[in-house]
Amino acid sequence: MRLVTIEAGVLLACLSSCMAQTSTDCNPTNETCSSDVGLSSSTYSADFTKPGNNASWTAAAYSEITYGDEGAVFTISKEGQAPTMETDFYFLFGKVEVTMKAAPGTGIVSSIVLESDDLDEIDWEFLGGDTTQVQSNFFGKGNTTSYDRALYSAIKDPQNTWHTYTIDWNEETLKYLIDGSEIRTVKYSEPSTVFGKNYPQTPMRLKLGNWAGGAKGNSPGTIEWAGGEVDFEKGPFTMYVKSVSISNANPACSYSYKDKTGDFSSIDIVTTGDSCSANSTSPDTTANSTSTATQAPTSSHSVAHVEQTEAVVATTVTGSAYSTNSASASALNGGIVSTTALPTGGSTTAGGPASSSSSESFTGDASSVRAATVGAGLGMLVGLWVL
Template sequence: SPVNPISVADCDPDAGLTSSTYSVDFTGGADDDNWESVGGGDVEYTDSGAQFTINEQGDSPTLQTLWYIFFGRVEVHMKAASGTGIVSCVVLLSDDYDEVDWEWLGGYPDEVQTNYFGKGISTSSGRDTTEEVDDAQDTSHNYTLYWTEESLSWYLDGSLLRTLNYADASNGDEYPQTPSRIKLGIWAGGDSENAEGTISWAGGETDYDQGPFTMIVESVDITNFNPAESYTYSDQTGDYTSIDFDAASDSDDDSDTTAGTTT
């Protein structure tokens, strides 16, 4: 995993999404130029989309982008997996552990959880919410994040579920605000080897004999509000204003931006 730039100075730059927009339709197959497979198990591609399947203990197939975005919009059309203790997730994750989550628990087909972390801090209460969704496992839904330096919003099928303002996350200290990759994946929170608290949160212990358990992602549409060749942490604060980047030549606007510092 990348070095945490809050802990270590002068980390290597993060590769950026150089275009303002990116889209992939996984029903047409893989896009290995933009995604890499990590975690245990393989991602398979069918006419239904990218299939993330847990067949046995230890499987946790995951895709992550080969590049980062610095504020933007992320729209994912998908079906969550069934199965007690099975967790489907869509995550934005930065090198200093800023994180934005959608999470679906396999034992609760009519719910989706939203969550966030700033700099990996998990001590604050009230970060997560549970929202209603109509059959997240058998029906495809549109889950969209809209992320700026001022606020972060979660949308379900175009309807606003939740907004987090910068100032409301410990006055910004715990607000996700650094360049992030997009991760799609599935894991067994209910695995018997996990901590009791994790198993309980995931909805109970997973019985792998009841599998396989499959999450399906049909498409992903991404807008990068600050397209760049790369992003560099200029100090160890983890503040968005400390991020230096060269605006990409094919972006919609290569002028100075309020997010970070262009050079």
């Protein structure tokens, strides 16, 4: 997040204007939106060291993402670059695992972001100049009226060591894990979520990206948080993503919002009908060869670069890790459809993820799940009604 340390009096004066500038094509808490394309399988995996690995992804404009033995390569070699890609599908609750190396370099930020149409958000973020810590954060509906959600956790050299970062997310708890070890748990009904009101609980896409928080054109607060100005002469600065896996707790052909509450109980999980025919996924396939070609994810929807807005912050030290009270959320700038070439492993359209030539893996089938709305955790809604 982009952070600014300020005096308490300034913080109070800023509450009415220091808002996150998050982006969404259509916010279902404000207007009626079209359905989201769902991940219709219960599991999805992509090994980016193999060809045909990106058929279910779309790149932001001007993102050149290459592939090789170390997986997907997100390189910043000059000012203005922010290579980013995002899944073409949404999922609702489950587990996300990303095996990666963060980009090095003062002012460089590597990001793993889950974000929904109504601006629920779950983040991992890595500062290129910090070799000992990683930041986790979350937001509900773009709400930045509380300042106690960001947490820095100790880690060994994320820029040069492969680590697997996990988000384990359901209607009751949000867990962050590093290499299988839990480092943080957020409960639905706790003060940091405003007792459920700001708990992420709507269908998400996964976004991966590398950006220059310390670029000279950014605000002083952003540059300070990113660790200082970027010296592009010391580049290139590269983030590597070896693999991604997603388990979807609610496989669906599509998801839709029945009302404007943004509550998980209002989500329709559609598993039959026309959308299922359009969004059918390919059977499991594998590929054993490696790829060194430049492959751009497809252009099936508009994707904003991973860049974030300025935030108000107060920091307190708590031993080996410290909490950051942040008012920020991802300001994913207005997206432009990627103009780069289609991947050699196959293409995808807005109708649904993956082509038959993809080496991505899907298991399970939404058609075996009865169409329903999310019903679990109703007892926790009491906290929202009280508010």
